[in-house]
C-alpha cells in the first residue's frame with residue numbers, strides 16, 4: 001500500500017531504539033532523586049505494583065513526580081539504600097557495583113524488600129565472595145531468608161573457640177544460639193576428659209593367643225596413653241580431634257608392645273565408636289541451632 005498524500009500516517013516505535021524512559025522526581029527525607037521510574041519498575045515487583053495504579057490527580061495540584069510535587073519515598077527506604085540500589089540498576093562495564101560490603105548489603109536489603117529477584121540473586125552471589133565473618137553471614141541469612149548461608153556458617157561456628165566470639169558476633173547469631181554452643185562445649189570437654197583419663201581398652205578384650213608378654217603390652221599401652229595421647233587431647237591451643245587418635249597411635253612408636261596387639265587395640269578402639277562422640281555432639285548442636293532458627297523442621 002502506498003502512502004496516501006494528505007492523510008496522517010501514524011509512526012511506529014522502533015523496536016530497539018525507542019527508549020522507554022520516564023524521568024520522575026523522588027524525595028527521600030530532604031534528598032531529591034531524578035530517576036527513570038520505568039527502569040526501576042522493571043527490576044522491582046513492589047514498584048511495578050505501586051506505579052501501575054494510576055495517580056489520582058487532584059485539581060490544581062502539579063503533576064506527581066515533578067520537582068513541584070515529588071513522589072514521596074520517605075519512610076519506605078533510606079537515602080543511602082536507595083542510592084545503592086540505583087547503583088545496581090545503572091551498573092555497566094565502566095561503572096560496576098563497588099565491592100563494598102555496606103553497598104552490597106544495602107542492595108540485598110532493598111531488593112529483598114521490593115521483590116527484585118535479579119538484583120537479589122546478583123548481590124547474593126557477590127556477597128558470598130567477600131568472606132564476611134561467619135556470624136554476620138548467619139545474621140544476613142536469617143534476615144533475608146538465605147538458608148544456605150546459615151547452614152554453611154553454623155557448623156564452623158559450633159567448632160570455633162569460644163573466646164573468638166565478640167559481643168557483635170553473639171548479637172548476630174543471637175544469645176540462644178551462643179548459649180547452645182557454650183553448653184555443647186562443656187559437654188564436649190567432659191567427654192574428652194573422660195576419654196583422656198581412662199585409656200581406651202575395650203572391656204571384652206581378650207589377648208591374642210600368640211602374645212607371650214601381654215601384661216607388658218597393657219603396661220606400654222597405658223604408659224603411652226598418658227605420655228602421648230592425653231597430651232594431645234588436653235593440648236591448650238591445638239587439641240586433637242578424637243577421631244584422629246587411632247591415626248596418632250598407629251603412627252607412633254610403642255616400644256615393648258607386640259605390634260599385633262597394638263594393631264588389634266586400634267581396631268577395637270575404632271569398632272567401639274566411642275571416639276565418634278565429638279562429631280555427635282557437634283552435629284546435635286548444629287541441628288538444635290537450625291531448629292531454633294526454624295530452618296530445620
Ligand SMILES: [Zn+2]
Pocket residue numbers: 207208211212213214215217218258261
Ligand atoms: Zn600383647
